[in-house]
Amino acid sequence: MVVTEELADELPAEAVEEAKARAATLLLAFRHGNQLAFDHELDVLFAERAEREVTTLLAWIAAEAVRKAYAPEVGDRVLRAMARRAPADTGAVAVDEESASAARLIEAVAAGEVAEVRGLVASTADTTFLLGGLLQGVAMMLPLLPEGELAEITAELRRRHGGTVHLPEARAGV
Secondary structure: OOOOOOOOOOOOHHHHHHHHHHHHHHHHHHHOOOHHHHHHHHHHHHHHOOHHHHHHHHHHHHHHHHHHHOOHHHHHHHHHHHHHHOOOOOOOOOOOOOOOOHHHHHHHHHOOOHHHHHHHHHHOOOHHHHHHHHHHHHHHHHHHOOOOHHHHHHHHHHHHHOOOOOOOOOOOOO
């Protein structure tokens, strides 16, 4: 059993876990090119003055990744090379709007080509643009639906994803 002692200037364990979750959210937004989510998370951190804790955890996550992927002497070389190549403005998230083919995704879904859909999603570095294009395509199709179809579709989606739980009636005498 490992016993740890919390020092006066250290974060409590719960705060560390919360900061890890925030760091992971920030990293996911950055990795997937979601500038809106990235900016939102940064705004929340700045408002709560939690930048130092999250920056420390991001550095820890990066150090762990380098430690697991490279031998110590190679890891240092990789980090030095990254430091030399660091962009001047690091506030922007890398996005790849060109690789998102929403038209191909819609065609693959319509044809029931599961492997094609999976391949498109897996090969798109930034799924935000892919899903945004899909949403735009769906919005363009909505006026073509017959009267009442939209209400039926939204009702079915609410039944499937609305979060309502169906509880069976209790049996008499049980």
